[in-house]
Amino acid sequence: MANPLTPDVLVDPVELTRTLVDIESVSRHEQAIADDVEEVLRLASHLSVDRLGNTVMARTNLGRDQRVVLAGHLDTVPINDNFPSTVVDDLIYGCGTSDMKSGVALALHLAATLPDPRYDLTFLFYEAEEIDSKYNGLRLVAESRPEWLLADFAVLLEPTYGVVEAGCQGTLRALVRTTGRRAHTARAWRGVNAIHAAGDVLRRLSDYRARTVTIDGCTYREGLNAVKIHGGVAGNVVPDECVIEVNLRFAPDRTEKQALEHVHEVFEGYEVELTDSAPGAMPGLTAAPAREFLTAVGAEPAAKLGWTDVARFAALGIPALNYGPGDPLLAHAPDEHVEIGKIRDGATTLHRWLAS
Amino acid sequence: MANPLTPDVLVDPVELTRTLVDIESVSRHEQAIADDVEEVLRLASHLSVDRLGNTVMARTNLGRDQRVVLAGHLDTVPINDNFPSTVVDDLIYGCGTSDMKSGVALALHLAATLPDPRYDLTFLFYEAEEIDSKYNGLRLVAESRPEWLLADFAVLLEPTYGVVEAGCQGTLRALVRTTGRRAHTARAWRGVNAIHAAGDVLRRLSDYRARTVTIDGCTYREGLNAVKIHGGVAGNVVPDECVIEVNLRFAPDRTEKQALEHVHEVFEGYEVELTDSAPGAMPGLTAAPAREFLTAVGAEPAAKLGWTDVARFAALGIPALNYGPGDPLLAHAPDEHVEIGKIRDGATTLHRWLAS
Numbered sequence: 001m002a003n004p005l006t007p008d009v010l011v012d013p014v015e016l017t018r019t020l021v022d023i024e025s026v027s028r029h030e031q032a033i034a035d036d037v038e039e040v041l042r043l044a045s046h047l048s049v050d051r052l053g054n055t056v057m058a059r060t061n062l063g064r065d066q067r068v069v070l071a072g073h074l075d076t077v078p079i080n081d082n083f084p085s086t087v088v089d090d091l092i093y094g095c096g097t098s099d100m101k102s103g104v105a106l107a108l109h110l111a112a113t114l115p116d117p118r119y120d121l122t123f124l125f126y127e128a129e130e131i132d133s134k135y136n137g138l139r140l141v142a143e144s145r146p147e148w149l150l151a152d153f154a155v156l157l158e159p160t161y162g163v164v165e166a167g168c169q170g171t172l173r174a175l176v177r178t179t180g181r182r183a184h185t186a187r188a189w190r191g192v193n194a195i196h197a198a199g200d201v202l203r204r205l206s207d208y209r210a211r212t213v214t215i216d217g218c219t220y221r222e223g224l225n226a227v228k229i230h231g232g233v234a235g236n237v238v239p240d241e242c243v244i245e246v247n248l249r250f251a252p253d254r255t256e257k258q259a260l261e262h263v264h265e266v267f268e269g270y271e272v273e274l275t276d277s278a279p280g281a282m283p284g285l286t287a288a289p290a291r292e293f294l295t296a297v298g299a300e301p302a303a304k305l306g307w308t309d310v311a312r313f314a315a316l317g318i319p320a321l322n323y324g325p326g327d328p329l330l331a332h333a334p335d336e337h338v339e340i341g342k343i344r345d346g347a348t349t350l351h352r353w354l355a356s
Numbered sequence: 357m358a359n360p361l362t363p364d365v366l367v368d369p370v371e372l373t374r375t376l377v378d379i380e381s382v383s384r385h386e387q388a389i390a391d392d393v394e395e396v397l398r399l400a401s402h403l404s405v406d407r408l409g410n411t412v413m414a415r416t417n418l419g420r421d422q423r424v425v426l427a428g429h430l431d432t433v434p435i436n437d438n439f440p441s442t443v444v445d446d447l448i449y450g451c452g453t454s455d456m457k458s459g460v461a462l463a464l465h466l467a468a469t470l471p472d473p474r475y476d477l478t479f480l481f482y483e484a485e486e487i488d489s490k491y492n493g494l495r496l497v498a499e500s501r502p503e504w505l506l507a508d509f510a511v512l513l514e515p516t517y518g519v520v521e522a523g524c525q526g527t528l529r530a531l532v533r534t535t536g537r538r539a540h541t542a543r544a545w546r547g548v549n550a551i552h553a554a555g556d557v558l559r560r561l562s563d564y565r566a567r568t569v570t571i572d573g574c575t576y577r578e579g580l581n582a583v584k585i586h587g588g589v590a591g592n593v594v595p596d597e598c599v600i601e602v603n604l605r606f607a608p609d610r611t612e613k614q615a616l617e618h619v620h621e622v623f624e625g626y627e628v629e630l631t632d633s634a635p636g637a638m639p640g641l642t643a644a645p646a647r648e649f650l651t652a653v654g655a656e657p658a659a660k661l662g663w664t665d666v667a668r669f670a671a672l673g674i675p676a677l678n679y680g681p682g683d684p685l686l687a688h689a690p691d692e693h694v695e696i697g698k699i700r701d702g703a704t705t706l707h708r709w710l711a712s
Contacts, residue, residue, distance in 0.1 A: 169542060173591055185603045186525060186662040188566075188579035195582035195600070196562045202555030210544075223544035226551035227595060228588030235529055235583050235603060235632070244551070247541045247591060276591070306542040 005040045010112040013347040014092070014340050016105040021085040021094045027075040027131040030054040034074060037108065037125050046115040047123075050148070054127040055137035057148045058111055064120040066289050068354075069154035069313070069320075070111075071138065072104040073129035080334045090340045097338040098326030103157025106325065106346050110354065118356040119289055122151055129309065138309050142316065153289040154313045159326025162342050164297055165304035166218050166321040168311050170280030172248045172259045173227070175273040176201050183238040191238030195231045198242040202226065204266055205246070213251035216283040218303035220251035224266065245275070249305065252280030252314075281311040284319025296353035297323070361396045366468040369703040370448075370696050372461040377441040377450045383431040383487040386410040390430060393464065393481050402471040403479075406504070410483040411493035413504045414467055420476040422645050424710075425510035425669070425676075426467075427494065428460040429485035436690045446696045453694040454682030459513025462681065462702050466710065474712040475645055478507055485665065494665050498672065509645040510669040515682025518698050520653055521660035522574045522639030522677040524667050528604045528615045529583070529632040532557050532623050539594040547594030551587045554598040558582065560622055561602070569607035572639040574659035576607035580622065601631070605661065608636030608670070637667040640675025652709035653679070 004023065009015050025033040034054035041049045047058040054074065059067075076096035085094030092102075104125060111123045126137030133139055141148050178198045183191025210222040224246060231242030246267075250259040256277045264272050284290065285301060294301060304310065304322055313320035325342035360375050381389040390410040397405045397414040405414045410430070415423075432452035441450030448458075460481060467479045482493030489495055497504050534554045539547025566578040580602060587598030602623075606615040612633045620628050640646065641657060650657065660666065660678055669676035681698035 171542075171592075184662065185579060185581050185583060186527075186605050187577075188581050188605070189577065193561070193581055195585050196558055198585070199555050199558030199562050202552055202558060205549070206552045206555050221543075221545065223541060225541050225544050225549055225594055226588075227541060227591050227593060229551050229554070229598060230586045230588075232582075232584030232586075232601065235601065236527075237583060238581055239583060242585060245588065245591065249542050249544070306540065 003036045003039055005036050010040065010109060013105045013109040014343050016109055017097065017102045017338065017343055018085050018092055020101040020105055021092070021096050024079070024083060025074050025076055026078050027128050028135065030074045030127040034125070034127065037074070041111060044112055047111060052141060052145055053137060055141060056125045057122065059122040060117065060120050062120050066153070067120040067122060067151040068289050069122045069124060069149065069151040070107040070157065071124040071126065071154060072100050072107050072157040073126050073137065074104060075128055075130050077130050077332050082334055082336060091337045092340060093335065093337040095336060098159045098336050099331035100158055100324055100326055102326050102338045102343050103159065103324035105343065106350055107157055109347060110350060114354060116356055117354045119354070121354070122148065124148065138312050142312050146316065149313065149316055149318065151318050153287050154310070154318050154320035155293070156308060156310055156320060156322050157324040158308055158322045159324045159328045159331055160322050161327045162325060162345055164294065164299060164301040164321055164323050166216065166283030166285055166301040167252050167281045167314070168304040168306065168308050169220055169222070170250045170252065170254065170256060170259055171278050171307045172250065172256065172263065172274070173276040174246055174263050175275060176244045176246055176267050177271040177273070178242045180238065180240045182233060182240045185236050185238055188238050194239050194242040198229065198231065198244060201244050201267060201270060208266065211251065213253055215251070215253060216285045218283045218301055220303045221305060222251055223249045250280060252282045255279065278307055279311055279315060281314030281320060283321065284314070287319045290319055293353050297349055359392045359395050361392050366396065366465060369461045369465040370699050372465055373453065373458045373694065373699055374441050374448055376457040376461055377448070377452050380435065380439060381430050381432055382434050383484050384491065386430045386483045390481070390483065393430070397467060400468055403467060408497060408501055409493065411497055412481045413478065415478040416473065416476050418476050420474070423476040423478060423507040424645050425478045425480060425505065425507040426463040426513065427480040427482065427510060428456050428463050428513040429482050429493065430460060431484055431486050433486050433688050438690055438692060447693045448696060449691065449693040451692060454515045454692050455687035456514055456680055456682055458682050458694045458699050459515065459680035461699065462706055463513055465703060466706060470710060472712055473710045475710065477710070478504065480504065494668050498668050502672065505669065505672055505674065507674050509643050510666070510674050510676035511649070512664060512666050512676060512678050513680040514664055514678045515680045515684045515687055516678050517683045518681060518701055520650065520655060520657040520677055520679050522572065522641055522657040523608050523637045523670070524660040524662065524664050525576055525578070526606045526608065526610065526612060526615055526636030527634050527663045528606065528612065528619065528630070530602055530619050531629040531631055532600045532602055533627040533629070534598045536594065536596045538589060538596045541592045541594055544594050549594050550598040551595050554585065554587065554600060557600050557623065557626060564622065567607065569609055571607070571609060572641045574639045574657055576659045577661060578607055579605045606636060608638045611635065634663050635667055635671060637670030637676060639677065640670070643675045646675055649709050653705055
């Protein structure tokens with residue numbers, strides 16, 4: 001099949017968004033879209049192109065002082081009666097319109113049409129962001145091609161509705177366990193009820209006052225929540241174990257280790273088992289390209305509260321932020337759509353910043 | 357196959373226990389044992405015999421002022437490397453030795469060897485006590501042959517280790533539900549955590565002071581316990597529901613309705629859904645045959661704390677108690693056994709009481 005990413009399409013980020021949406025690319029099925037993207041990037045003489053799995057990298061090598069990464073994932077969540085795209089007035093509907101083919105379209109448009117940018121640019125179109133992180137293309141690149149990520153600043157074109165969301169909060173999950181002694185409920189006084197004992201753990205959660213932390217003008221709001229609880233043996237047995245899974249979202253001024261120590265403090269006296277953790281990312285807005293980017297956008301940055309792939313750059317010491325035309329509230333929704341005006345605004349802003 | 361319940365076996369309650377244990381009769385597979393029991397009862401000219409499913413009823417009709425029921429279930433829990441029986445010193449090992457073929461042996465021995473008892477006697481050998489109560493033979497008799505249960509007093513030969521356990525506590529299960537509002541844990545303040553809200557329910561359970569109630573010299577000890585808890589949507593979602601299953605064991609001075617009202621009081625402000633309930637049974641030790649029985653046993657009765665089929669008699673207005681040679685702590689255990697001395701003591705006691 002002919003590559004739909006024709007020169008006419010590449011110069012128009014709105015048309016490019018529709019065309020990318022109409023190449024089906026649910027996670028783990030990104031080969032077709034990666035092939036098309038790789039092919040058109042190889043046609044651009046100012047780019048050197050490489051590939052790892054279904055992740056495509058292209059970069060300029062102009063000898064600029066600074067290098068900036070523009071990155072976006074090619075995959076989408078499963079289609080939900082929203083493929084291919086449709087246009088209603090100034091909205092493009094379809095799976096991936098907001099998350100994040102409109103962002104990918106901006107990066108691909110710039111890669112194809114900006115041969116002489118102000119900074120050296122690295123473009124990353126990566127696979128498998130929407131599923132288990134073991135498949136995440138950016139993670140695989142960080143592991144086996146870390147040199148692709150070397151840069152002074154990175155922009156992830158995830159949906160932010162045109163707002164700059166800087167850094168991200170870390171996340172940690174742990175199991176808090178209460179124990180007791182089994183007995184028949186007809187002779188309950190012979191036992192110790194582990195579910196009753198969980199009341200104290202839940203009280204500590206209810207009483208918990210989460211921190212609010214401002215860094216580089218971005219305000220992070222932490223949170224500690226029980227996300228699951230289970231306990232019980234049978235309808236006539238005093239239970240001997242209850243397990244509460246808690247999720248701490250922590251501002252990027254805490255390391256993962258400090259976050260875990262904090263959870264241990266909160267649940268002092270109880271067994272705490274770490275199950276999952278990912279570091280936050282400092283907003284890092286003091287780097288020169290970041291300041292110039294903020295000037296081009298002309299808006300104050302906000303804190304990113306969820307965890308995103310910007311943390312993978314932060315882990316390499318590279319400041320990174322999220323900025324994209326999609327609407328994060330529509331991500332993964334059956335009626336997912338993107339505003340055509342936001343795509344055009346994003347393209348104009350990025351051009352203003354990157355044109356030399 | 358020849359009926360193993362020969363006259364030589366029927367006169368010896370110890371030999372009879374072993375023979376009954378060696379007729380495999382896991383719940384829902386009681387036909388063979390019921391056939392053998394029915395056959396030997398029909399040979400006794402002082403008994404009239406009837407049958408419902410695999411439940412066998414035999415009774416005298418001597419015109420006595422009082423009628424007493426002796427009842428026991430024929431089924432056992434599944435075999436667990438403990439079939440057939442073995443004898444080690446003065447212990448008989450095997451599935452059902454304690455729960456409750458030694459008790460059934462006492463009743464069957466009396467049925468066969470006591471043609472002229474002090475009271476009219478009704479013997480009930482019933483099916484399916486160890487499984488879902490919809491199969492329970494005594495329940496089926498109460499529903500479709502209630503006249504079989506008419507009596508002034510009933511003894512269930514469930515294992516009590518030779519102690520008299522009178523009446524029984526009721527049991528009630530209910531779901532207590534807390535609700536909230538879902539949100540992403542990165543923006544937890546937009547939600548309301550239903551698991552945190554469950555802390556108050558658990559605190560009420562921890563603080564609960566259970567009643568102790570003495571009736572006819574029997575002391576009942578109530579209890580209210582969480583037996584299960586579950587809640588949670590996903591590792592990154594503030595949960596909107598948490599369900600706590602509670603089990604109230606209540607003294608027989610409360611009706612089921614009163615018990616439910618009590619649970620509603622304890623959890624006032626929360627949704628409470630009744631899932632299961634069974635009434636208690638008053639000890640009813642003031643009936644003449646009961647007093648004479650206690651004299652024959654020569655011991656003070658204790659309260660039965662668990663729920664047993666005596667409540668089915670109580671529901672018909674018939675005082676009932678548990679008294680059997682088995683050891684309740686060994687019921688359902690792989691090393692289940694019964695003491696030969698307890699079987700002989702039980703036979704002697706029941707003879708002393710029932711012989712005219």
